[in-house]
Amino acid sequence: GESVGLHLPTLSVQEGDNSIINCAYSNSASDYFIWYKQESGKGPQFIIDIRSNMDKRQGQRVTVLLNKTVKHLSLQIAATQPGDSAVYFCAETGANSKLTFGKGITLSVRP
Amino acid sequence: DAGITQSPRYKITETGRQVTLMCHQTWSHSYMFWYRQDLGHGLRLIYYSAAADITDKGEVPDGYVVSRSKTENFPLTLESATRSQTSVYFCASTVGGPYGYTFGSGTRLTVV
Numbered sequence: 001g002e003s004v005g006l007h008l009p010t011l012s013v014q015e016g017d018n019s020i021i022n023c024a025y026s027n028s029a030s031d032y033f034i035w036y037k038q039e040s041g042k043g044p045q046f047i048i049d050i051r052s053n054m055d056k057r058q059g060q061r062v063t064v065l066l067n068k069t070v071k072h073l074s075l076q077i078a079a080t081q082p083g084d085s086a087v088y089f090c091a092e093t094g095a096n097s098k099l100t101f102g103k104g105i106t107l108s109v110r111p
Numbered sequence: 112d113a114g115i116t117q118s119p120r121y122k123i124t125e126t127g128r129q130v131t132l133m134c135h136q137t138w139s140h141s142y143m144f145w146y147r148q149d150l151g152h153g154l155r156l157i158y159y160s161a162a163a164d165i166t167d168k169g170e171v172p173d174g175y176v177v178s179r180s181k182t183e184n185f186p187l188t189l190e191s192a193t194r195s196q197t198s199v200y201f202c203a204s205t206v207g208g209p210y211g212y213t214f215g216s217g218t219r220l221t222v223v
Contacts (some may be wrong), residue, residue, distance in 0.1 A: 043214030101153035
């Protein structure tokens, strides 16, 4: 079937390397940021989140960094695996619970 | 089974027809959302609902209608489908705030 990743920027990494996916957000009033992973034919899946009063949060093999000064968010994936190949979206939200998504980046892992 | 389900999974309709996409969640989440996703784009919010009988427009509401008579259901209706509404539609729900946002598997709609 069609891939939602077509026409999106693509990051290609070697299996085992670390990946860094970047996102610029627009609303300085957002107080919560989330990274989602979307595989072909599926809905977005939660990866990790961070509140606006933090600048770093770590999960299993993933780290999210937040720089509010330049409104920049990044997702670091350690020891990237073939199963990490997907489209990645950042999203921001505030008190109204509405998520606003970035355009997404396709991560392609080379064996 | 618990979760959020969308139906149908795939739909082909003709221009001008009315079509309804269904969304059902079993968690009694207060908030429900409809997003559309087009090739090369992220997800854009169509409509959302903070509770039964409370709905509000999102970023791209034109041509769509929603209702929420019961907490668990949030149908999305295209009153007169147009080719520009060919897209993948995702429903999502959350208990409130930014936590526990869960997405359905999507409905791929083609308008011919």
